[in-house]
Amino acid sequence: MTDHDHHGHDHDHDHGERYTGDFDEMAKTWDADPAKVERARIVGALLPQRLDLGPTARVFEYGAGTGLVSQVLAPHVGPLTLADPSEGMRAAMAAKVADGTLPAGTTIVATNFDAEAPGDDRFDLVVTVQVMHHVADLAPVLAAFATILEPGGHLAIVDLEAEDGSFHGDGFGGHHGFHRPELQAQIEAAGFTDVRFEHAYDLEKDGHAFPLFLALATR
Numbered sequence: 001m002t003d004h005d006h007h008g009h010d011h012d013h014d015h016g017e018r019y020t021g022d023f024d025e026m027a028k029t030w031d032a033d034p035a036k037v038e039r040a041r042i043v044g045a046l047l048p049q050r051l052d053l054g055p056t057a058r059v060f061e062y063g064a065g066t067g068l069v070s071q072v073l074a075p076h077v078g079p080l081t082l083a084d085p086s087e088g089m090r091a092a093m094a095a096k097v098a099d100g101t102l103p104a105g106t107t108i109v110a111t112n113f114d115a116e117a118p119g120d121d122r123f124d125l126v127v128t129v130q131v132m133h134h135v136a137d138l139a140p141v142l143a144a145f146a147t148i149l150e151p152g153g154h155l156a157i158v159d160l161e162a163e164d165g166s167f168h169g170d171g172f173g174g175h176h177g178f179h180r181p182e183l184q185a186q187i188e189a190a191g192f193t194d195v196r197f198e199h200a201y202d203l204e205k206d207g208h209a210f211p212l213f214l215a216l217a218t219r
């Protein structure tokens with residue numbers, strides 16, 4: 001299974017309930033795809049190399065799915081808060097906390113900044129992998145990230161470089177990846193500085209490589 005499978009059977013969906021429903025179903029087999037596990041391992045390993053983290057760093061992962069990226073980050077950071085609007089994804093994460101795959105004390109929440117304002121909890125790193133292309137309006141979500149980060153905290157976004165739409169296929173209502181300068185301007189408009197991009201990973205689909213960037217920024 002690949003990230004785009006959930007778009008193949010429903011050609012008029014956008015960012016509503018059906019998205020969560022699809023991810024609920026996909027959660028059951030998400031970790032059975034070695035490509036998803038490897039993607040998380042590669043991009044998760046980049047962050048401790050680039051950022052000054054450590055055992056006191058409070059991490060918020062947005063759209064965490066089954067928690068694969070946070071599993072990789074866990075030995076390098078402090079307390080984890082994992083957010084996903086999909087109940088199935090949250091159940092998969094809860095099972096991992098129960099069996100020790102994710103650290104005891106990990107917090108799992110349903111937070112969806114498309115629809116809700118940030119609460120009072122504050123973090124040192126916000127990370128989000130392959131989620132922002134599903135977010136219709138980036139501005140409120142980026143603003144929420146800025147709100148929940150302490151001054152000097154880090155934002156890390158991994159997502160698709162701009163593509164021609166073939167990654168998701170017909171009927172996908174989200175973003176066809178991102179042009180770096182446009183995303184940089186939106187990140188800066190949300191109150192971040194020191195925005196920098198690098199190549200993070202090549203996602204294979206039908207023999208074609210879709211590059212993913214890592215965007216880092218400072219609150």
Ligand SMILES: C[S@@+](CC[C@H](N)C(=O)[O-])C[C@H]1O[C@@H](n2cnc3c(N)ncnc32)[C@H](O)[C@@H]1O
Pocket residue numbers: 003015019020023036040062063064065066067068069084085086089111112113114128129130131134135136
């Ligand atoms: C492609 S999966 C990536 C999961 C995980 N980050 C990973 O790298 O394996 C996208 C995840 O984002 C969540 N999601 C979809 N739309 C979202 C939105 N608008 N806001 C927050 N999360 C969203 C989905 O429930 C799903 O778990």
